[in-house]
Amino acid sequence: MDAEHEGRRILDIAEGFMKSQILFSSVKLGIFNLLETSDSPMTAGEISEAIGTDADATKRLLNACTGQRLLEKVNVDQETGDGEYQLSAGSRTYLTASSPTALTEFVGILGDYYRSPWQDLAQAVKEGAAFSARHGLAVDKTFEDVYRDEPNFTGAMAAVPAVFGAKTASAFDLSEFQSICDVGGCTGPLAYHLAAAYPQASVSVYDLPLVVKLAEEKRPAGDHAERVSFIAGDFFGDAPLPAADLYVLCRIIHDWNDDKALKILNKIHQSLPPGGGVLVADTILADDKTGPEVSNKYDLHMMLAAGSRERSGQELRRLLNKAGFTEVTINSNGYPFGHVLGRKPRI
Numbered sequence: 201m202d203a204e205h206e207g208r209r210i211l212d213i214a215e216g217f218m219k220s221q222i223l224f225s226s227v228k229l230g231i232f233n234l235l236e237t238s239d240s241p242m243t244a245g246e247i248s249e250a251i252g253t254d255a256d257a258t259k260r261l262l263n264a265c266t267g268q269r270l271l272e273k274v275n276v277d278q279e280t281g282d283g284e285y286q287l288s289a290g291s292r293t294y295l296t297a298s299s300p301t302a303l304t305e306f307v308g309i310l311g312d313y314y315r316s317p318w319q320d321l322a323q324a325v326k327e328g329a330a331f332s333a334r335h336g337l338a339v340d341k342t343f344e345d346v347y348r349d350e351p352n353f354t355g356a357m358a359a360v361p362a363v364f365g366a367k368t369a370s371a372f373d374l375s376e377f378q379s380i381c382d383v384g385g386c387t388g389p390l391a392y393h394l395a396a397a398y399p400q401a402s403v404s405v406y407d408l409p410l411v412v413k414l415a416e417e418k419r420p421a422g423d424h425a426e427r428v429s430f431i432a433g434d435f436f437g438d439a440p441l442p443a444a445d446l447y448v449l450c451r452i453i454h455d456w457n458d459d460k461a462l463k464i465l466n467k468i469h470q471s472l473p474p475g476g477g478v479l480v481a482d483t484i485l486a487d488d489k490t491g492p493e494v495s496n497k498y499d500l501h502m503m504l505a506a507g508s509r510e511r512s513g514q515e516l517r518r519l520l521n522k523a524g525f526t527e528v529t530i531n532s533n534g535y536p537f538g539h540v541l542g543r544k545p546r547i
């Protein structure tokens with residue numbers, strides 16, 4: 201073992217919160233959005249004046265952002281070290297207001313609403329199910345509570361499939377399906393990718409009434425978006441799902457305990473014609489549950505925020521089998537989601 205290397209690696213893990221705080225604070229202060237609107241690189245003084253912050257502290261934050269390659273520093277005075285700041289390629293693509301691939305709202309929710317339950321990780325591990333009973337979505341909290349506590353939840357959710365949804369659309373060849381329903385599809389970012397990838401299919405999104413209302417208001421212009429319909433409902437209610445021969449569940453199964461997840465899968469199975477499919481997209485754990493890192497992180501996150509869990513491919517296979525899906529194919533590669541396709545038997 202290289203002792204020094206291991207020591208540094210452990211400190212690096214411990215100091216991880218400092219890195220994320222640099223990002224969260226810069227997003228919160230509007231630094232990336234400001235630089236997007238500027239025709240040329242800006243000095244720390246210009247930035248602090250525009251966002252109403254302390255000049256010296258702002259300069260230190262901007263330099264830390266540069267160290268994280270969130271910003272670039274140009275025209276540097278070799279004597280004073282002062283210079284001008286501009287967006288890096290990464291922040292221009294993923295952290296600016298007008299970018300169609302902006303992750304800003306998701307970063308915002310991670311830095312605030314989603315960060316607070318992590319303070320209780322040790323307590324949650326001590327208590328297990330008792331902690332979930334107090335805090336868990338699957339137990340005593342509804343999605344209506346989530347929307348009341350964090351009004352920007354839909355914006356934050358939508359950011360991730362807007363960026364990574366093309367990978368979900370292409371994880372399997374879905375071209376045989378004529379009608380696709382994204383169940384719990386939020387304001388439609390994944391449905392728009394599905395509509396673009398499968399022009400032969402009609403595409404719908406099924407979600408709670410308040411989300412559908414928002415989705416209609418936010419619908420972007422363009423052919424693919426216009427082909428997507430939004431249908432309000434409750435997947436735990438008695439009303440049938442919109443008709444489809446493929447149902448998609450992106451980050452839905454991981455919200456719920458096995459009983460509730462099975463309810464959703466059973467309902468989908470009942471709604472499908474023979475040979476129809478269900479596509480699950482979640483951060484899938486390795487069979488020994490020790491990776492990939494993104495899935496382990498979100499497994500704990502789901503425990504803290506929703507009293508639920510991420511599952512391995514084999515666990516998802518067993519759930520799908522229980523609901524009556526026989527042919528189950530697992531494609532667990534990919535960031536941030538792996539994918540599982542299940543089929544209702546043809547006879």
Ligand SMILES: C[S@@+](CC[C@H](N)C(=O)[O-])C[C@H]1O[C@@H](n2cnc3c(N)ncnc32)[C@H](O)[C@@H]1O
Binds near residue numbers: 343358360408435452
């Ligand atoms: C974790 S979000 C995932 C959203 C989207 N699929 C994604 O990956 O970004 C869960 C979604 O399920 C929806 N949802 C929760 N309970 C529901 C219910 N009972 N019926 C229909 N949709 C529901 C929420 O409104 C939300 O859009």
